[in-house]
Amino acid sequence: MEYTFIVNPKSKSGRGGLIWNQVEPELKKRRIQYQVRFTKYEKEATKITSELTKDEKEYTIIVLGGDGTMDEVINGIRDCSKVTLGYIPTGSGNDFTRALKLPTDPKEALNNILNSKKRVLMDVGVMSCKEMTHRFAVSSGIGFDAAVCHQVAVSKLKVMLNKVKLGQLSYLAVALRRLFRDAHTRACVCLDGGETKSFENTYFVAAMNHPYEGGGFFFCPEAKVDDGYLDVIVVSGLPRWKVVFLLPLAFKGKHVGIKGIDIFRCKNVEISMGAEFPIHADGEPIAIGSELKAGLLDKQVKIIIPDDK
Incomplete structure (x- = not known):
């Protein structure tokens, strides 16, 4: 499996970039296949996701950012049924994590993404x-x-x-x-x-x-x-x-x-x-x-x- 990371390095006053610097060495250590795209401006995550999913193949996209970054990714997906999402939250609100009981600690969130076999279907409003x-x-x-x-x-x-x-x-x-x-x-x-x-x-x-x-x-x-x-x-x-x-x-x-x-x-x-x-x-x-x-x-x-x- 190859993961595509969409990283907002500016989320939570720059914490997103610091967290990615912790995540990437672990990916390399585990020899995980991945690619990464960094956002530089507002709504760029939507553009990145739209371009990525335009072929309507199946993708596993990992969002590293706040709820706003997740919102941008959701808005860029061409066919929701073809996408699996993982989340490493860096924001202050973290409402997305609560109902799904997702880890908020970056290391635990990464372990969940790499190790868990469980998926849940989520409605999209x-x-x-x-x-x-x-x-x-x-x-x-x-x-x-x-x-x-x-x-x-x-x-x-x-x-x-x-x-x-x-x-x-x-x-x-x-x-x-x-x-x-x-x-x-x-x-x-x-x-x-x-x-x-x-x-x-x-x-x-x-x-x-x-x-x-x-x-x-x-x-x-x-x-x-x-x-x-x-x-x-x-x-x-x-x-x-x-x-x-x-x-x-x-x-x-x-x-x-x-x-x-x-x-x-x-x-x-x-x-x-x-x-x-x-x-x-x-x-x-x-x-x-x-x-x-x-x-x-x-x-x-x-x-x-x-x-x-």
Whole structure:
């Protein structure tokens, strides 16, 4: 088997490059057949993956980077059914690893990739807004959660916290700050073409393929990566002080069942907000808009997971 490594050396303030310098000697020591491509600019991983998979042969692609790099690779795959993905995470959010129970330690992650025989099929989400489409692995959302992702993406606080290995806290810090700045509005949500549900004073709506987003918020605990469904969470009608109380609870999934937290399961969702808000996919800023549609591709991608999971 030959592995193709797509490496983002700048991920987590340059940690990606340092980790690759640890990984490559091990590959050579084990006489592993591999090739490596380094990204130099945003969205280059999408271009690399698209060029690699255009012949629609089977490939084993190993992503060394953050959730954003994984998102770029997902968006470049020509035929998801022909690709097996491995992941050596270097980011601060690492939401992709949680549901799949992937190792976050680089050495353990590499051992998993080289030694494990176990694969799991993962659904691939696809969202559309403003005449554009974008795939996602973890989630896509509009409103408060997307605004947090947009700000964290350019935050100096994240860079600083990354240096002391506390980058995950940047999501919570930005969330608490934006909570008292951002407006909320009416949201209309249509599931699988059925009756439209309306929600007043909505903070955000997110369509989730994984149970976690935003650096570990356990928003949809029942979401499964391979069930052919999206879980949709709507947070609405709550005073801001109560949302402050609920945010820490959401790390453990203890927000579920509280009035103002609605979770649905569907194959397709159409979301319309009363005003324009940030929109994200896998935590990456996508657009500013008032409408979002999300569903799943008809083909799944294989993920290398530990044998004991």
